Structures are given as C-alpha cells and as structure tokens.
Amino acid sequence: MVLTAVDEEQEQEACMNSEFVECLRGSFQNEQLICLAPHGGAIEFETDTEAEMLADLLEVGSWSCKGWRSGGGAFARWHLTSTDINPASFQGLGSLLGTAYARAVAFHGMASPGVLVGGGAAFDERNLVGEYLAQSLAGTGVQVTVATEGDALAGASPANLVNWMCAGNGIQIEQGPQVRYEYAELVVQALAASLEELSG
Numbered sequence: 394m395v396l397t398a399v400d401e402e403q404e405q406e407a408c409m410n411s412e413f414v415e416c417l418r419g420s421f422q423n424e425q426l427i428c429l430a431p432h433g434g435a436i437e438f439e440t441d442t443e444a445e446m447l448a449d450l451l452e453v454g455s456w457s458c459k460g461w462r463s464g465g466g467a468f469a470r471w472h473l474t475s476t477d478i479n480p481a482s483f484q485g486l487g488s489l490l491g492t493a494y495a496r497a498v499a500f501h502g503m504a505s506p507g508v509l510v511g512g513g514a515a516f517d518e519r520n521l522v523g524e525y526l527a528q529s530l531a532g533t534g535v536q537v538t539v540a541t542e543g544d545a546l547a548g549a550s551p552a553n554l555v556n557w558m559c560a561g562n563g564i565q566i567e568q569g570p571q572v573r574y575e576y577a578e579l580v581v582q583a584l585a586a587s588l589e590e591l592s593g
Contacts, residue, residue: 404459408434413460413471415485418445421454424492425592427558429499431478434459435467437502439573443566444500446581451588456486475499475565476552489558496591497563498584499555503546506569508580511540511548513556513563522564522587529583535572540565 407414416433428448433441441457448455460471480487496514503509508530510523520539527537540547548555548565555563572580 408461411461411463415483416457417485419448419454420452423453425495426453427494427497428455429497429555430457431475432472433457435461436471439577440500440502443577443581447584450585475554476550478554494559497555497559499565501567502573503567503569507536508572509538509540509546509567511546512565513549513561518591525583525587529579530576533576
C-alpha cells in the first residue's frame with residue numbers, strides 16, 4: 394500500500410495489523426532534494442518522522458517505508474538493506490524514477506550511540522553537515538563522526554538508495570537510539586541549515 398497523504402488513521406491501522414507501507418509526502422516539484430527513510434515505523438524508530446520533518450522544513454518531497462510487527466521484531470521482519478532496494482518492488486519509489494535530484498538525504502538508525510555522517514557525497518560536504526550537527530548537538534554528549542572509507546555504515550556504495558537517487562551525491566545519517574528519541578528535532582534543524590548552505 395502506498396500512502397500519498399498524511400493519514401494517521403491508515404498508519405495506525407497498518408501498525409495494529411503488523412503491516413508494511415510505503416509513503417510519499419510533501420512536494421516533489423523541487424528537484425534540489427529528496428528525503429528518504431527506508432526503515433521507518435518500528436524498523437528503525439523515528440527515522441521516517443525525521444525525513445518528513447526535513448521535507449516539510451525545506452518544502453521538498455519525502456519517500457519512506459514503515460513497518461510494524463505485533464510483539465516486536467519489526468527489524469527482523471521488514472529490514473531490507475539500502476543496497477538491495479529496487480524500485481521495481483516499490484510503486485511509490487518507482488514513480489520518482491527519471492527525476493534528476495541534485496541531492497538526497499537518508500535517515501537511518503544504528504545500535505551504537507552517536508551520529509555517523511556517510512553517503513556518496515564528497516567528504517568536505519559531509520564534513521560540513523557534521524559540523525552543523527555537532528554544533529546543534531553541543532552539550533548533549535552526542536558524538537558526531539564523518540564516515541571514512543572502510544566504515545561499516547559509510548553508505549558510500551553507488552548501489553545505495555541514497556546515492557543512486559541523486560547520481561552519487563547522497564548524505565546518509567546513521568543515528569543511535571538516544572539521538573532518534575531525544576534529539577530528532579535538533580538533527581533535522583542542523584541538516585536543514587547545512588543543506589541550505591550547500592545549495593548556496
């Protein structure tokens with residue numbers, strides 16, 4: 394099922410029924426940016442909320458998937474790695490093919506604490522994003538790291554969703570549980586500011 398409007402009732406129903414839904418939100422007229430959250434719902438908590446918040450702030454579109462499972466285990470049931478996501482299997486994502494996005498940002502969750510800024514974008518661009526995040530999260534104790542070659546969650550593969558959606562210029566944000574639960578708004582604000590500077 395593809396949800397194309399904010400419909401909390403449909404999402405609640407999907408949650409109660411342990412389902413998986415695909416969501417398109419916001420305006421897709423602006424090709425400067427697409428916000429992504431392939432593991433939303435209970436798969437990687439709060440990542441879809443962050444993608445939608447950023448899209449709202451910057452008046453762009455977001456694509457997310459949300460999965461739930463009664464009693465837990467949504468990650469094991471619904472998680473698909475970003476390099477395995479194929480638009481042929483996702484009607485909403487497939488509808489976006491052919492759009493030449495200048496940049497993409499993908500929100501993810503990781504088990505370890507902190508924030509890791511990865512993706513296929515140039516290191517200096519990802520470093521700028523990291524500086525904004527570190528400033529926004531100052532005083533929280535959260536460590537922000539910019540991924541380097543070889544990092545397990547670097548997200549630099551050309552096959553990664555965040556990179557092929559924008560010809561390699563993707564930014565992947567990996568976040569520990571505390572960051573997603575307590576500081577999502579700070580993360581989104583920092584990303585909005587850094588992306589506006591990058592788009593110049």
